[in-house]
Amino acid sequence: xxxxxxEGSHVFIFLDAKRNWIRKVVAGEEFxxxxxxxxxxxxxxxxxxxxxxxxxxxxxxIHRPSPTDIQIAMGRNTQIVYPKDTGTILIExxxxxxxxxxxxxxxxxxxTGILARAVGPSGHVYTYEIREDMYNGAKKNxxxxxxxxxxxxxxxxxxxxxxxxxxxxxxxxxxxxxxxTDEAHRVLRPSRYIASxxxxxxxxxxxxxxxxEGGKWGMIKxxxxxxxxxxxxxxxxxxxxxxxxxxxxxxxARTMYVDG
Numbered sequence: 229x230x231x232x233x234x235e236g237s238h239v240f241i242f243l244d245a246k247r248n249w250i251r252k253v254v255a256g257e258e259f260x261x262x263x264x265x266x267x268x269x270x271x272x273x274x275x276x277x278x279x280x281x282x283x284x285x286x287x288x289x290i291h292r293p294s295p296t297d298i299q300i301a302m303g304r305n306t307q308i309v310y311p312k313d314t315g316t317i318l319i320e321x322x323x324x325x326x327x328x329x330x331x332x333x334x335x336x337x338x339x340t341g342i343l344a345r346a347v348g349p350s351g352h353v354y355t356y357e358i359r360e361d362m363y364n365g366a367k368k369n370x371x372x373x374x375x376x377x378x379x380x381x382x383x384x385x386x387x388x389x390x391x392x393x394x395x396x397x398x399x400x401x402x403x404x405x406x407x408x409t410d411e412a413h414r415v416l417r418p419s420r421y422i423a424s425x426x427x428x429x430x431x432x433x434x435x436x437x438x439x440x441e442g443g444k445w446g447m448i449k450x451x452x453x454x455x456x457x458x459x460x461x462x463x464x465x466x467x468x469x470x471x472x473x474x475x476x477x478x479x480x481a482r483t484m485y486v487d488g
Contacts, residue, residue, distance in 0.1 A: 321421035332356035332386035337366030406438035
């Protein structure tokens, strides 16, 4: 990984929590905001983590985009699985280097990119998206950030069947995940994971009911992850006024071996 900003690199331009941007560095071009202009030529060859002054005298920080930065940037026009939930999915479903993962739906591609980073070059992500406009938008996002290499995209309803097998995890963000539990069991290896993300408790209850039938799934549990930032200030440290509370319920289960 390059420690210096190169032609074609993506940079995270940070002013504050609400004003930040990810941009591709192109020689001879400029970044424009209402707080000034930054010439990309002034960034090329310099290390990430620098401060740079815009033409109007405002100081910006220039960082390497983190997976979370990219995930949020992808989802600015669509709903995404939040980073707090994404991290839990990766850990609870044991998604790491070399894993083979099916995901549906692709949405903006934000979670798809995180999964691709987690499985690395020795793993693979297969993602299903029924809507053609979302499929095309996600493909554009993933190609933009160089995350497409270990991803196979299907513009298809996953309820029609999963093409892959011998999988380590199936990650679902669907309106009716309970309709795919048997198919997920068919394509997963023994004692591997399903993770289902649903915004409502009614969807979650139906999913848990489906997972509990037939003896195909074990260790079924549902989590809700809450996140509260703390403003640390001398003599006035306190939680922020707003927090990222309910975003979704995440249900996990592991495949049981069914003889015959």
